[in-house]
Amino acid sequence: MSSRTEWSISAPDTLEFTEPVNALNVRTAGGTVNVVGTPDGGPARLEVSEIDGEPLTVTYEDGTLTVAYDDLPWKGFLKFLDRKGWRHRAVVSVTVPAAARVEVGVVGASAVVSGISGRTDLRGVSGDSTLVGLSGAVRAETVSGSIEAQGVTGDLRFHSVSGDLTMIDGGGGGVRADSVSGDMTLDLDPVAKGADIQLTTVSGEIAIRLADPADARVEANTTTGSVANAFDDLRVSGWGPRQITGTLGAGTGKLKATTVSGSLALLRRPAFEDSPAGPSTEKKGL
Incomplete structure (x- = not known):
C-alpha cells in the first residue's frame, strides 16, 4: 500500500x-x-x-x-495565463x-535549477529561468519566458513561442531548439565534441560561438537575414537566401541552424579563453 x-x-x-x-x-x-x-x-x-x-x-x-x-x-x-487576479506568490x-x-x-515566476543529474522538465508561461550544471536530459518549454543554461552537459530540448535561449559553456551531446520569435545564443565548450545541434526559429536571431579548432558538419541558413562567418573552412553562398556550409575538423559533430528573417552568426571562441588563466598580454585601446 x-x-x-x-x-x-x-x-x-x-x-x-x-x-x-x-x-x-x-x-x-x-x-x-x-x-x-x-x-x-x-x-x-x-x-x-x-x-x-x-x-x-x-x-x-x-x-x-x-x-x-x-x-x-x-x-x-502551458495553457494557463498569468492572470493578475490570482492571489499566488x-x-x-x-x-x-x-x-x-x-x-x-x-x-509569472522565475526558476533556478542546479546540480541535478536526473531528468529535468521545465515549463514556464512567463518568467525567466536558469539551469546550472545539469548533467541529465533537459526538456524546457516556455510561452514567453527565456531560458539561460550554464554548464549543461545533458541533452537539451527547448521549445518556445517568444522566449530566448542562451547557453553558456554548453558541453552536451545534443541541443534541439525551436522558437517562433525567440533569439538563440550558444557558446559551446571545447569538450562538446561530436555534439548534434539543431536550431530553428522564424524571426529570431541565431548566434553560435564555436571552439577553435571546431569539429562539426555545418549547414546554416537564413532567408532574409544578415550572415556573419568567422571560419575560413566554411563557405557563404546565396544572394537572397544565404547559407553557411562546410566541415570543420573531422566533422564528427553536426550543426544545423535555420532562421527565416533573423540574422545568423557563427563566431570563433578565442583560444585564450580555453587555456589556464595567466597574465594577460592583450592590449586594450582607450
Missing part, C-alpha cells in the same frame, strides 16, 4: 524529509523557485520563505515530493538528491 502525507503551507515554514525522494514536482505562480541537487544523496528539504495568498499544498507519496498550488495541474500547464527553495527527477512549472 502507498503511504501519503500532506501539508498545507500558508506561512513561511521549513520541512525536512527523512524518507527518500526520487522525484520532485513543483508548480507555482508568482515569486521564485530554487531547486538544488545534492550529490551525497542527503535528505530532501523544503523551505518556503515567503508566501502570499492561497496556501501551497505539499505531498509526499512513494518517493515523490510535490509542492504546488491545487489549481495548477501539470497536464496542460511564494518563494520556494527545495534541496533533493542530485539523481532525482525534477519537474518545475512556473507562471
Whole structure:
C-alpha cells in the first residue's frame, strides 16, 4: 500500500524529509523557485520563505515530493495565463538528491535549477529561468519566458513561442531548439565534441560561438537575414537566401541552424579563453 502525507503551507515554514525522494514536482505562480541537487544523496528539504495568498499544498507519496498550488495541474500547464487576479506568490527553495527527477512549472515566476543529474522538465508561461550544471536530459518549454543554461552537459530540448535561449559553456551531446520569435545564443565548450545541434526559429536571431579548432558538419541558413562567418573552412553562398556550409575538423559533430528573417552568426571562441588563466598580454585601446 502507498503511504501519503500532506501539508498545507500558508506561512513561511521549513520541512525536512527523512524518507527518500526520487522525484520532485513543483508548480507555482508568482515569486521564485530554487531547486538544488545534492550529490551525497542527503535528505530532501523544503523551505518556503515567503508566501502570499492561497496556501501551497505539499505531498509526499512513494518517493515523490510535490509542492504546488491545487489549481495548477501539470497536464496542460502551458495553457494557463498569468492572470493578475490570482492571489499566488511564494518563494520556494527545495534541496533533493542530485539523481532525482525534477519537474518545475512556473507562471509569472522565475526558476533556478542546479546540480541535478536526473531528468529535468521545465515549463514556464512567463518568467525567466536558469539551469546550472545539469548533467541529465533537459526538456524546457516556455510561452514567453527565456531560458539561460550554464554548464549543461545533458541533452537539451527547448521549445518556445517568444522566449530566448542562451547557453553558456554548453558541453552536451545534443541541443534541439525551436522558437517562433525567440533569439538563440550558444557558446559551446571545447569538450562538446561530436555534439548534434539543431536550431530553428522564424524571426529570431541565431548566434553560435564555436571552439577553435571546431569539429562539426555545418549547414546554416537564413532567408532574409544578415550572415556573419568567422571560419575560413566554411563557405557563404546565396544572394537572397544565404547559407553557411562546410566541415570543420573531422566533422564528427553536426550543426544545423535555420532562421527565416533573423540574422545568423557563427563566431570563433578565442583560444585564450580555453587555456589556464595567466597574465594577460592583450592590449586594450582607450
